Amino acid sequence: MTSHIEELLTTHGVKPTAQRAVIAEYLVGTDCHPTADEVFQAVSTKLPVSLSRATVYNTLNALVEAGVIKEVVTDPGRVRYDANVSDHHHFVDVKTGQVYDVDAHKVSALKLDLAPEFSVNSYHVTIFGEVKK
């Protein structure tokens, strides 16, 4: 049941331990953008043994390093994690703090008019607004 997660980890060079598999599975299975603490809360109930915060942080950092997930920095003072590693941007609901993925093709290609010494690797658009229901 978690075998495709184990494969995902393995193909990215991350040894699939029980803790890592459950953390990765949780991230892949949500389109919220949880903080480390939210990951810890959600995952610790699912493991038969106790889970250390250090393991959560180590795992999240390892997954970021390996390219399995991305860090999202929107609010000051907290990092969120996103298992959507396709090219995309973020919409932040300023009322709730909720973060939504915005597919890159929904943002028209950006033209930048920078001085030649600025060499661009990538860019990221953060859109602020409200989601009306």
Add this chain to the structure above:
Amino acid sequence: MTSHIEELLTTHGVKPTAQRAVIAEYLVGTDCHPTADEVFQAVSTKLPVSLSRATVYNTLNALVEAGVIKEVVTDPGRVRYDANVSDHHHFVDVKTGQVYDVDAHKVSALKLDLAPEFSVNSYHVTIFGEVKK
């Protein structure tokens, strides 16, 4: 000499005390994007009396609230402050962490193709790359 700073604070509804004037003057006079701690380091030598970190944070928050400066969130775990409140984006040098302002007109107007329930207030582009010298 600091009178235009005092005026700036007053017109934004911030009572210009000695500490606030020196903090605001420092921010207006730099195009680095200092952290609260960098502000504290730089400013505490310029004041005849001792300066508390709490005052730095209170002042920075008051200035943000009043619209005199903006928060910049690029790295996790630290907030930077920017006295450039005109419409602009940021270029982050991934090697040095240095942040440069990019005038809004250097970024071609963005077209967003979002579902109608997403109501956009503003957007911000963070460009990652390197500055070659």
Add this chain to the structure above:
DNA sequence: TTCTGTACTTAGAATAAGTCTAAGTTGCGA
């Protein structure tokens, strides 16, 4: 001028996010 109240500042304690450390486990290969 003195009194008084409000707003400001201070030092240091408290909190929160994240990292480090030392010790205990696990599990693979010889």
Add this chain to the structure above:
DNA sequence: TCGCAACTTAGACTTATTCTAAGTACAGAA
């Protein structure tokens, strides 16, 4: 089975920021 390297744990530590309680400054009333 043994040894070793990698993993995990609890809790201490660090760093950024906020809170708190006490002290200070200063404008307006008496």
